[in-house]
Amino acid sequence: MSKTQTVKGTREFYPEEMALRNYLYEKVRAASQAFGYQEWDGPFIETIDLYAAKSGEELVKKQSFVFEDRGGDLVTLRPELTPSLARMIAAKQNELTYPVRWWSFGPFWRYEQPQKGRAREFFQWNIDMLGVNSPEADAELIAVAAAFLRSVKLDPQRAVIYVNNRRLMDSQFDALGIPVEKRLEVSNLVDRRSKMDSAKWDAYALESGLMQKQLDGLKALLGDFDLWKKSDELTRLFAALEALGVKEYVKFDPNIMRGLLYYTGTVFEAFDTSGSLKRAILGGGRYDNLLADVGGQPLSGVGFAMGDVVIGIILQEAGLLPEFKPSPASVMVTVFDESLWMKSYALASELRRAGLNTVVYPEPAKLPKQFKFADKMKMRVALVIGPDEAEKEQVVVKDLSNGSQQTVQKERLLDVIQKILASL
RNA sequence: GUGCCUGUAGCUCAACGGCAGAGCGCCACACUGUGGAUGUGGAUGUUGUGGGUUCGAAACCCAUCAGGCACCCCA
Numbered sequence: 001m002s003k004t005q006t007v008k009g010t011r012e013f014y015p016e017e018m019a020l021r022n023y024l025y026e027k028v029r030a031a032s033q034a035f036g037y038q039e040w041d042g043p044f045i046e047t048i049d050l051y052a053a054k055s056g057e058e059l060v061k062k063q064s065f066v067f068e069d070r071g072g073d074l075v076t077l078r079p080e081l082t083p084s085l086a087r088m089i090a091a092k093q094n095e096l097t098y099p100v101r102w103w104s105f106g107p108f109w110r111y112e113q114p115q116k117g118r119a120r121e122f123f124q125w126n127i128d129m130l131g132v133n134s135p136e137a138d139a140e141l142i143a144v145a146a147a148f149l150r151s152v153k154l155d156p157q158r159a160v161i162y163v164n165n166r167r168l169m170d171s172q173f174d175a176l177g178i179p180v181e182k183r184l185e186v187s188n189l190v191d192r193r194s195k196m197d198s199a200k201w202d203a204y205a206l207e208s209g210l211m212q213k214q215l216d217g218l219k220a221l222l223g224d225f226d227l228w229k230k231s232d233e234l235t236r237l238f239a240a241l242e243a244l245g246v247k248e249y250v251k252f253d254p255n256i257m258r259g260l261l262y263y264t265g266t267v268f269e270a271f272d273t274s275g276s277l278k279r280a281i282l283g284g285g286r287y288d289n290l291l292a293d294v295g296g297q298p299l300s301g302v303g304f305a306m307g308d309v310v311i312g313i314i315l316q317e318a319g320l321l322p323e324f325k326p327s328p329a330s331v332m333v334t335v336f337d338e339s340l341w342m343k344s345y346a347l348a349s350e351l352r353r354a355g356l357n358t359v360v361y362p363e364p365a366k367l368p369k370q371f372k373f374a375d376k377m378k379m380r381v382a383l384v385i386g387p388d389e390a391e392k393e394q395v396v397v398k399d400l401s402n403g404s405q406q407t408v409q410k411e412r413l414l415d416v417i418q419k420i421l422a423s424l
Numbered sequence: 425g426u427g428c429c430u431g432u433a434g435c436u437c438a439a440c441g442g443c444a445g446a447g448c449g450c451c452a453c454a455c456u457g458u459g460g461a462u463g464u465g466g467a468u469g470u471u472g473u474g475g476g477u478u479c480g481a482a483a484c485c486c487a488u489c490a491g492g493c494a495c496c497c498c499a
Contacts, residue, residue: 005472008490062425063497080499108499113425115492117499124499195494258498283499307499336457371459386457400459 009112009120016324020315021123023322024152024308025105028125031148032103035140037127040102042084048074050083050294063110065120077109081126081305082262082290089130090296098131117279117310125282128303135233138266138286138302139240145270145282145304146246152311153320154272159281161270162253166263166285168231169221169254176217182209187257190222194255221254228252237266262287266302272314281314282306327377329357330421334370336386343385347395354414374400381420383413 006012013021029039051060065077078084081104089100104126112118127144129137142161149159170183178186185208193201205215221227228234234252241247250268258267267285271278284304291299315321333348335341341364348360359379361370367384374382384396395413398405399420408416 005490110498112497113495114490115494118497122499126499191497280499305499310499334458366456367458368455369459373459375459382458384457388457396457398458403459405458 007120009114011119011121015326019324020312020321021308024123024125024311027148027151028103028105028306031144031151032125032127034147035101035144037101037103037129037144039104040088041104041106042078042081042088044078044107045075046078046084048076050087051076051079063112065109065111079108079110081106081108081124082128082287082303083294085126085128086290086296087294089299090291090294093291093296093299096131099137100128100130102130103127117277117313119309123308125306125308126303127305128301130299130301133286133288133300135236135266136240138233139237139244141284141302141304142237142241142250142268143244143246145268145284145306146249148306149249149270149281150246152315154314154318156248158274158318159249159270159272159314161250161268162256163228163234163237163250163266163268164252164254164256165228165231165234165266167265168227168234169257172221172227176214176221178210178214178218186210186218190218190255190257193222224254225252227254233265258283258285262290264288268304270306272318275314275317277310277313277317279310281311325378327359327379329359329377330380331356331358331383331417332370332374332377332379332381333358333360333383333385334367334374335361335364336367336384337364340385340387340390343390344383347383347385351414351417356414356417371400381417 011017032039048060048064048066051064060079064079067075067077069075085102089096105123107121108124109121112120114120127141129141142163145161149161173183173186189201189205189208192204196204202215205218206212210218228238238247238250238252241250256267256269258269263285265286265288267283269283270281272281282304284302286300286302288300289298290301291297331351333344333351335344344360348358351358359374359377361373371382380400382398382400384398386396389395389407393410394407395410396405396407397413397416397420406416
């Protein structure tokens with residue numbers, strides 16, 4: 001072990017991990033762009049004040065990396081993106097073209113206890129639509145999430161997006177006579193239910209001030225998976241999801257509450273149903289009042305976020321990651337001996353100019369060693385220029401996937417290589 | 425920030441308080457014009473770190489760091 005350790009909860013991306021990160025980025029971009037969303041980003045460092053307004057005390061006081069800069073101002077590594085989004089939208093509120101559809105994929109930091117699925121430094125996909133307040137807009141965001149899940153080959157049996165609606169739950173809480181000031185506590189109670197055994201949970205609920213009748217009502221509520229039919233918003237949402245072709249990924253669940261204060265309508269969370277992780281893959285919902293806190297006019301939005309850590313573990317455990325290819329080059333030119341060294345270098349250069357990613361062995365070495373290297377780097381084609389070939393302007397082309405090889409004239413070389421690369 | 429568990433070779437793990445080991449991987453050779461397979465040989469290390477107990481510590485105790493599980497929160 002080296003003497004200096006990494007900072008707790010940070011992550012080192014060796015080429016294999018970097019490939020996974022780029023794979024996620026690629027799929028995130030594809031899903032976002034398929035629905036016409038524009039890529040954007042905010043600063044990685046913000047003032048602490050930006051988050052003080054709306055993010056919730058927990059996030060600001062306990063989970064942010066806060067520093068005093070050299071000028072004495074308190075700054076923080078961004079723990080989430082939504083406040084930056086709100087400010088940037090507010091700053092150009094009257095010149096943007098609505099609806100705004102924006103997505104982003106970048107680093108975030110939270111000072112948390114690292115464990116499986118949670119790091120202090122992570123990458124997060126954020127995607128939002130602003131300026132339209134409708135269940136159909138909510139459905140579009142859920143459809144983007146489903147499109148992503150589909151694109152990484154997580155099928156609806158494996159990944160489910162659970163949906164609920166804050167307004168629906170509020171009206172149900174009203175009916176039970178649960179006062180507004182108790183809502184947050186009840187929300188937390190609901191969030192906790194799956195983690196406690198039911199007798200304990202009952203006792204805990206009563207202890208927190210619910211009457212027995214309210215508790216019974218609450219339990220009936222949380223077990224009612226047809227409750228969505230009472231909500232016009234959710235009825236429209238599910239109709240839209242069906243039209244968008246993603247209905248099989250989505251289920252109504254009255255137990256989905258979500259802790260963040262700013263959600264006002266539809267809320268949703270995606271989970272892996274069969275893996276070892278019980279953490280949300282992604283989560284989001286509708287928010288209505290975000291811009292007011294940064295000085296903008298009221299503007300409604302809907303969006304969600306997905307961290308790279310949980311989805312990465314799930315895809316790995318499910319065996320859904322594409323095979324890691326160490327070298328971005330598929331072609332390697334061997335160096336036969338010192339006298340032919342520069343011939344190999346020249347050939348490699350020619351191939352690169354023709355658009356082929358090409359590795360050339362950096363020194364003369366025994367051929368077995370060079371071939372072993374090409375094999376380990378999972379390259380597809382190895383080229384040899386020995387004395388015989390050099391004399392006749394030929395090159396030996398070996399297909400490393402099956403061991404077959406042929407000697408070709410240099411003019412035909414590109415064609416032959418390209419044919420091999422094109423075949424599976 | 426709190427509680428519990430774990431930390432030994434690159435990886436997965438073993439070793440009763442008594443000489444630190446195995447499998448896989450790695451390197452070399454068999455193979456001086458050809459990778460994967462096979463065989464032979466080789467190197468694995470301040471037992472996370474620092475202290476203590478003991479004739480003797482990888483093991484027991486304390487501290488510390490890191491990881492995991494739960495709480496909290498959440499992507």
